[in-house]
Amino acid sequence: MKLTVCGFGGVGCRIADRLVAADGDRSRSFVVDSVALDTDQRDLSSLESIPDDRRHLYGVIEAEGAGVEGDRSVGAAAADSEATELANAVDDAVSSQTDAILCCVGLAGGSGATALPRIADELRRVYDVPVYGLGILPAGSPTADDGSTSTAARNTGRALADIGAATDALLLFDNELWLGSGDSDTDPDTRDDLNETLTTRVAALFAAGEGDHDRQIAERVVDASEVQNTFAAGGIATIGYASQTIERPTESRFGLGILEQEGEIDDTTAIKAIETTSRRAVRGKLTVEIDRESVQRGLLIVGGPPDWLNRRAVSDARSWLAQETGSVEIRGGDMPDPDGDTITMIALLTGVGSCPRVNAFRAAADRG
Numbered sequence: 001m002k003l004t005v006c007g008f009g010g011v012g013c014r015i016a017d018r019l020v021a022a023d024g025d026r027s028r029s030f031v032v033d034s035v036a037l038d039t040d041q042r043d044l045s046s047l048e049s050i051p052d053d054r055r056h057l058y059g060v061i062e063a064e065g066a067g068v069e070g071d072r073s074v075g076a077a078a079a080d081s082e083a084t085e086l087a088n089a090v091d092d093a094v095s096s097q098t099d100a101i102l103c104c105v106g107l108a109g110g111s112g113a114t115a116l117p118r119i120a121d122e123l124r125r126v127y128d129v130p131v132y133g134l135g136i137l138p139a140g141s142p143t144a145d146d147g148s149t150s151t152a153a154r155n156t157g158r159a160l161a162d163i164g165a166a167t168d169a170l171l172l173f174d175n176e177l178w179l180g181s182g183d184s185d186t187d188p189d190t191r192d193d194l195n196e197t198l199t200t201r202v203a204a205l206f207a208a209g210e211g212d213h214d215r216q217i218a219e220r221v222v223d224a225s226e227v228q229n230t231f232a233a234g235g236i237a238t239i240g241y242a243s244q245t246i247e248r249p250t251e252s253r254f255g256l257g258i259l260e261q262e263g264e265i266d267d268t269t270a271i272k273a274i275e276t277t278s279r280r281a282v283r284g285k286l287t288v289e290i291d292r293e294s295v296q297r298g299l300l301i302v303g304g305p306p307d308w309l310n311r312r313a314v315s316d317a318r319s320w321l322a323q324e325t326g327s328v329e330i331r332g333g334d335m336p337d338p339d340g341d342t343i344t345m346i347a348l349l350t351g352v353g354s355c356p357r358v359n360a361f362r363a364a365a366d367r368g
């Protein structure tokens, strides 16, 4: 599925930048073009993969090129004063190839989270393609023991409401869930690790439907419309991901290990590998923790060498996901990788009705 990737604010631009870099590293390309919009000149300059002419500093009068330090009212004023320029900047990065526009943002900040809903509204009015949000929840509890709430928590609650309403679906990543103990999500090394974890999952999902230079055609290739139809449930979305290294069996033609060649894999081994990987993807850590029974739609993508993609096992894994989520709309697809040595499972769960962290941030915003 081909994306125009947009970064809004410091966090959003860093993540968009990582996605563009990840796209350059893989054989299946999913990025059509990219754009970075921020009020902070230093953050914009530190990007590595989004081209210079796609980086736009805005709100110089309001923020003086130094960001807004979490102040949503300054961020909103900056976005309002240059709304047309920002929309035009995204416009330049959208082409006839674009299947969807992905808007990345840190929900706790002041610039990106206030600019995104304004621009997303405009993009949805102009384009036929869906506009998806990719939002980062900050680490930490939204409410302190004494009942007080931080600016970051209140900002996040407000951003969830605004961006949720302005986009076709909002994919979330929760820093708290993925943070090692004692780490802080403001530490540059830690946030690079978080961004890597996120990028791996998001890139795997969107690259899944893209051709691998016509190598091997899957029996059931993931189509951009499958991803779009899954996201069409709307609301909150999350990704589950697991991969398992497989050992290809070898046999020797003359015994005693002479002239070893690849042997056939037996069904039981392939079925077991797909079963365990799908369970790990869905029951393991998602990008944001949700109540799995509140999912409306799901997409399960299975990647690996074609002879390991056992039809029955793949179909059983989908049925299992339907049971696990109580959803009747589970789509599926293959991502064959003839030279690969891993089974990869990507589970996209959408239309989430219950997400405890989202509820907690919304409550913090209501209280504040």
Ligand SMILES: Nc1nc2c(ncn2[C@@H]2O[C@H](COP(=O)(O)OP(=O)(O)OP(=O)(O)O)[C@@H](O)[C@H]2O)c(=O)[nH]1
Pocket (backbone or CB within 6 Å): 008, 009, 010, 011, 012, 014, 015, 038, 039, 040, 067, 068, 069, 070, 075, 105, 106, 107, 108, 109, 110, 111, 112, 113, 136, 137, 138, 139, 152, 175, 185, 186, 191, 192, 194, 195
């Ligand atoms: N996953 C991730 N989280 C980050 C990153 N940088 C910051 N955060 C988290 O996002 C929160 C907000 O960070 P800020 O730096 O204020 O956000 P920002 O995007 O620069 O803000 P604006 O540019 O005003 O939109 C931080 O408190 C961290 O919780 C990052 O690169 N990746």
